[in-house]
Amino acid sequence: MPDNPYKATVAYAGDDFFIATPPSGHAQVFDVKGDRHAATTPLEALLIAVAGCTAADVISIMLKKRQDVTDYRVEIEGTRADEHPRKFTRFDINHIVHGHNISEKALADAIELSETKYCSVAATVTPTATIESRYEIVEVPPTAV
Numbered sequence: 001m002p003d004n005p006y007k008a009t010v011a012y013a014g015d016d017f018f019i020a021t022p023p024s025g026h027a028q029v030f031d032v033k034g035d036r037h038a039a040t041t042p043l044e045a046l047l048i049a050v051a052g053c054t055a056a057d058v059i060s061i062m063l064k065k066r067q068d069v070t071d072y073r074v075e076i077e078g079t080r081a082d083e084h085p086r087k088f089t090r091f092d093i094n095h096i097v098h099g100h101n102i103s104e105k106a107l108a109d110a111i112e113l114s115e116t117k118y119c120s121v122a123a124t125v126t127p128t129a130t131i132e133s134r135y136e137i138v139e140v141p142p143t144a145v
Contacts, residue, residue: 050121093133107135
């Protein structure tokens, strides 16, 4: 048995719906029925997990570096193999940071630390998929008081 188990359950709810309950207890519905798009698919969950994991790392590092971030978002695109099991082979991630006097070096370092040291989701997918990241810094003028 692993030293630190991470347990979840996925229960069939009928009509190609599943209810996933992760360790936090916050249930999520998955829809695996073709074009219905009534809920997130498991593959979509993986895509947003990669983005969410790196986003959490990057914003935390930027704030610790006292960067004046006023808005931050991550856009992600996944490329899948043509043959089954059609796994992700590449993730293209764009970090978009709005703020005052954001240091390009601080942002680049934060992204690199996330991808190579902190993001456990990235570490899980990178044995079979590459991650290519880029960033945009949008200077926002300070608001007048």
